[in-house]
Amino acid sequence: MARTRSQMVEETRAKLVAAARTSFATKGYAASSMDDLTAEAGLTRGALYHNFGDKKGLLRAVIDQIDAEMLARMHLVQQAAKSPWDGLIAESLAYIEMALEPEIQRIMLLDGPAVLGDPAQWPSQTACLQRIEKTVQSLVDDGTLAQVDARAATWLLNGAVLNAALWIAAAEDPKAAFAKAAEVFQLMASGLLAK
Incomplete structure (x- = not known):
């Protein structure tokens, strides 16, 4: 055929x-x-x-492919969680942990930002941020989180996750950096919980 x-x-x-x-x-x-x-x-x-x-356009296509795979993995982790809050934390930690993978380190966290600029501005991030903002807003609405602005909380959480991953990718000892980042991220994020 x-x-x-x-x-x-x-x-x-x-x-x-x-x-x-x-x-x-x-x-x-x-x-x-x-x-x-x-x-x-x-x-x-x-x-x-x-x-x-050009080669930059090809890099964008590679990043889009890897990003879709990362999002699918994070979605599975989030779905397996006991609650929406646990899911949000689990998918954030999953993203941070992916920074230990050499392919993700090199392409997504080192070369991608150097060539394409701030990852928070990549088109794929817009949908991700909107989805996280909906989750955060629902957690605010149901009283799990303090009465905070969902968009501000989303951008700050996303910034913490992204910068933790960037730090791990560039660290001399990525595994040690991951352990520290995971611990501090959870402590920091828990500050959003309603008292």
Whole structure:
């Protein structure tokens, strides 16, 4: 059966993203050449330019893929929690813990921000922040959390989680940094609980 044009485009994009993901994780963004990426995928530079514009566009696609996987993992952790509050803390800690994974360290927390800027401004973060804000607002409404502004609490929690992950990724001893960050994050977040 002949493949459709959209199937061929999707296959080309998938090959480029897979090759870039491997290269960015092992060599880093700066050391990954477009010629090596396209050769690894068995494609031409033209395919890269046509599908992603440039290497930066390819990095965005890799980050979008990894981010979707991270969100799915965090969602599973959140769903397994006993309460919405426990779920919020569990998914926050899961994100922080993912900073121990070399691929996430390199692509999402070191190279991504260096090339694409503040992760809190990435398009994928908007939906995540909106979802967390709804959770925080419901926790305020049901009396679990103190009467705080849900948006402010969301941005501060998100900032703490993101900066903890960035710190862990850059730390000489990421495991020790994670243990400290997890402990302090839980203590800090618990300050939002209603008295």
